[in-house]
Amino acid sequence: MRWSSAFIPTLRDDPADAEAISHKLLVRAGFMRQLMAGHYSLTPAGFRSLRKIEAIVREEMEKIGAQEFRLPCMHPREIWEKSGRWDSVGEEMFRLRDRKGADLALGMTHEEIFAYHAAELHSYRSLPQIWYQFQTKFRDEARPKSGLLRVREFTMKDSYSLDIDEAGLDAAFDRHLEAYRRIFRRFGFDVVAVEASSGVMGGNQSIEFMLKSDAGEDWVAHCEKCGYAANLEKAESILPEIEDPEGRPAPERFPTPGVKTIEDLARMEGGAEASRQIKTLVYVIDGKTVLILLRGDHSLAEQKLIDQVEAEEMRPAQPEEIRAALGASPGSLGAVGVPDLYVIADEALRGRRDMVTGANEDGFHLRGVEVERDIEVKAWLDLREVTSGEGCPMCRAPLSVHKTIEVGHIFKLGTKYSEAMGALVQDEKGRSVPIVMGSYGIGLDRSLAAIVEAHHDESGICWPVNVAPWEVVVTVVKPKDVECHEAAERLYEKLGEAGIDVLIDDRDERPGVKFKDAELVGFPYRVTVGPKGLGEGVVELLRRADGSKRDLPVAHAAETIVEAVLDERF
RNA sequence: CGGGCCGUGGCGCAGUCUGGUAGCGCGCUUGACUGGGGGUCAAGAGGUCGCGGGUUCAAGUCCCGCCGGCCCGACCA
Numbered sequence: 001m002r003w004s005s006a007f008i009p010t011l012r013d014d015p016a017d018a019e020a021i022s023h024k025l026l027v028r029a030g031f032m033r034q035l036m037a038g039h040y041s042l043t044p045a046g047f048r049s050l051r052k053i054e055a056i057v058r059e060e061m062e063k064i065g066a067q068e069f070r071l072p073c074m075h076p077r078e079i080w081e082k083s084g085r086w087d088s089v090g091e092e093m094f095r096l097r098d099r100k101g102a103d104l105a106l107g108m109t110h111e112e113i114f115a116y117h118a119a120e121l122h123s124y125r126s127l128p129q130i131w132y133q134f135q136t137k138f139r140d141e142a143r144p145k146s147g148l149l150r151v152r153e154f155t156m157k158d159s160y161s162l163d164i165d166e167a168g169l170d171a172a173f174d175r176h177l178e179a180y181r182r183i184f185r186r187f188g189f190d191v192v193a194v195e196a197s198s199g200v201m202g203g204n205q206s207i208e209f210m211l212k213s214d215a216g217e218d219w220v221a222h223c224e225k226c227g228y229a230a231n232l233e234k235a236e237s238i239l240p241e242i243e244d245p246e247g248r249p250a251p252e253r254f255p256t257p258g259v260k261t262i263e264d265l266a267r268m269e270g271g272a273e274a275s276r277q278i279k280t281l282v283y284v285i286d287g288k289t290v291l292i293l294l295r296g297d298h299s300l301a302e303q304k305l306i307d308q309v310e311a312e313e314m315r316p317a318q319p320e321e322i323r324a325a326l327g328a329s330p331g332s333l334g335a336v337g338v339p340d341l342y343v344i345a346d347e348a349l350r351g352r353r354d355m356v357t358g359a360n361e362d363g364f365h366l367r368g369v370e371v372e373r374d375i376e377v378k379a380w381l382d383l384r385e386v387t388s389g390e391g392c393p394m395c396r397a398p399l400s401v402h403k404t405i406e407v408g409h410i411f412k413l414g415t416k417y418s419e420a421m422g423a424l425v426q427d428e429k430g431r432s433v434p435i436v437m438g439s440y441g442i443g444l445d446r447s448l449a450a451i452v453e454a455h456h457d458e459s460g461i462c463w464p465v466n467v468a469p470w471e472v473v474v475t476v477v478k479p480k481d482v483e484c485h486e487a488a489e490r491l492y493e494k495l496g497e498a499g500i501d502v503l504i505d506d507r508d509e510r511p512g513v514k515f516k517d518a519e520l521v522g523f524p525y526r527v528t529v530g531p532k533g534l535g536e537g538v539v540e541l542l543r544r545a546d547g548s549k550r551d552l553p554v555a556h557a558a559e560t561i562v563e564a565v566l567d568e569r570f
Numbered sequence: 571c572g573g574g575c576c577g578u579g580g581c582g583c584a585g586u587c588u589g590g591u592a593g594c595g596c597g598c599u600u601g602a603c604u605g606g607g608g609g610u611c612a613a614g615a616g617g618u619c620g621c622g623g624g625u626u627c628a629a630g631u632c633c634c635g636c637c638g639g640c641c642c643g644a645c646c647a
Contacts, residue, residue: 012596012608013582017640037639092646109647142571142645150646206647217646409647441647478605512607530606540606 001470003505008045009033010517020215022452023147025461029520031469038144038152045521046448048469048501050155053187053444053451054134056466057157060183064175066130066159071113073136077103079112083420094138106138111439114160115417118435124164124427127435128172132159134444146215148449149405155445161438162418164427169412169436173205176410176440180209183442184407186570187451188464191407192229194220206411210404213453220404221386225397233303236382237399238391239348242275247354248368251336256365260331262296265356265365272296278349278357278369280333282317282325285309285342289317289325291335293345293375294384295352301385305344308381326360334358335375336366345377346384405450413437455545461522462544465568470503472561473523477511477530487554488529491539494558500565519544524568527552527561 009030017034018024026032031046042050058068080086080093086105094106107113114131121127137156144151161172177193184191189211196208208231210220221235222228230236256265262279265271277296282289283305294300306314319329325341326333334357335343349355353370371377388401415434418424424432448467455462465471472495476488488504495502503523505514511530518526528540538551541561552560 009580011581016576016582019641034639089647111647139646143641143643145641411647439647475606480605510605510607510609512605512609515607517608528606532606 001503003473003503004507006045006503007043008517008521009043010520018147020146020149020449020453021456022149022215022449025452025456025520026147026449029461029522032148038141038150040148040151040445042445045469049451049463049467050444050448052467052469053447054155054157056186057183057442057444058134060179060186061130061132061157061159064130064179066132069114069117069131069133071107071110071133071135073107073138075105075107075113077105079116079421080105083112083115083417085112092139092141094140107135108137108139109156109439109441110135110158111160111413111417111437112421115421115423115435115437118160118162118418118423118437119421121162121423121425121435124425124433127162127164127425128168129162130159130172130175131162132157132440146449148445149215150217151445154443157442157444159440161440162423163436163438164425164433165436169414169438173410173412173438176438177207180408180410180440180442184209184211186466187407187447188455188466189407189450190454192220192222192227192404194222194229194231195234196231196409204412204414206409208406209408211407211450211454212402213405213450214403215449215453216403216405218404218406219401221399221401223392223395223397223399226392226395228392228394228399232385232401233301234307235301235386235399235401236393237386238393238396240391242352244351244353244355247370251366251369251374253359253361253364253366255363256332257363259363259365264331266296272356272367276355278334278355278371280335280358282322282330282333283314284317284321285311285314287313288342289321290342290344291333291338292383293335293343293349293371293377295346295348298346298348299385299387300383304383304385305381308383309344328358328360328362332358332360332362332364334360334366334369335377336360336369337374339376342379343375343377344379344381344383345371345375347380347382348384350380405446405453407447407450408440408442410440411438413439456522459516460520463522463524465524465565466570468501468522468524470501470523471565471569472500472502472525472527473518473521474502474504475511475514475518475526475528476504476506477514477528477532479506479508481531483534484529484531487534487539491527491529491554491558491561495561498558498562500562525561525565527557 011028014024015027032040032042034040093108096104134157138153141152163169191209191211193207193209196206219232221230259265262274262277266274274297279294279296281292349371355369356365356367357369359366389398392399418435423435427433452461474488474492478484492504524544526542533539537554539557541552542549
């Protein structure tokens, strides 16, 4: 490709509506443009990188024996009704109606459809199978953001394993786990695989592949020492032991005028530090008012609660509901002496004495509360959100909590979808059993953006060779100079013949412009061909990743460059 | 869905408070010089000021409605 005839619309300034680094750089470097919120067009350069990402994923999927499909992205209502997700998914799914009035959905994922096809399997002998595809997915995100990181229309590789039993599922799951590790290594990612909450996917185990990044939206607790990692929706930690004083024989009411928050009470004379307070939250769970107790300085990890109580519906109570149930407003709530309400307490409160909590009367609190003596706790659960510095549950080393991008997610689904779609096979004893499924996803466009998040500097993108739109740019310093022009053309041809993805910058621009553009676009290697070097019989090879330069004799420059590129391709 | 900010040549912005000739930088076109880090000079092209309505002699500017975008939150397989 010649830059003079390529469409690579680079921009000198950051686009005004971009915040995330990958968003800014992908737009500035001419890899994508926005059509509307959450929908982006990839330009030729962007699409080249995306295809490389896709090729890597395809290669690794084929390696584990997966077979590629192509499924429709428009689905009939009925199939989603069979799994119950027509109703359960809600506004997240794009729906439309055809001229006959039939309801349709734009697929946000394809469990139903693959299970539908899996119904053609009849014998355990045809299992196991791994089926996959690359397909556009649609999700009506409430708030698209950060360029390609959170969009409404995106490309995903999704695969589905079909097995006769749990053991088969475990094996397929492990193979995906390994394949994903290889894929992300080839993307240049340092991912952590974390246990996650499966949410409404159903199933019993799921692992997310998380890439540390400030542009991410998911919080992960990670132990550098032993490698423990978990989504904050699930992460656990060990707290330092607390020695409580003996306290009082019974709780004592005391006035706390104007105290509305944990902080107020901590600051107040005669109050108590946050870790000596009991925080009382009020939730409505399946219509029942429930009190959730946490230590004052701890936050509720709501997903933990959802995962453990198995409720249909759960929401924080409205202020009026709280008054009706407890007779006080938030700020003075407590669980002492409310035997008719269901009380769930966080494990960190177990055994605590001499605590302070609201008296269920505005402007008053209780001190000297001994949790197990004074509160009728119905259930003890781990509900606390882990914070940085707390002890790793495996090795006790301090945990670090940071933002991450979810680049892949794998689920053990079980039989939810196969049962719904009637995907049954006969086992070796002739019994009809539902196929045991797993589901495995990688967002390609999100990975593209994540690569930029992970590989860039002040000047632009630094593509790993594996996913670079072009591996080498030949920069012609002075195109009008015949010697310079010809030497560059010869090199360009040789590299092309050797199978290198090479772009020649033959534009009639000043060298500075070309250098800046090359850095912005992020070619892993730049070969500078100019009169100065040629005078000494050399061209200069610059490696984008570390800025290292070396002069190569013109005669075997091509070989050296080919070697350098192949060395980094894997 | 709640809160905040913003829509003015391709990109980034000023102008809006206080109504009166649409402006700047970059980019683009043509020519010349220049040629190893966004160069210089000269001459140009390019704008229904997001859309609709209203007020006014006069609206980018004031009023009403709508649309679109970004950020925070809620939400999120």
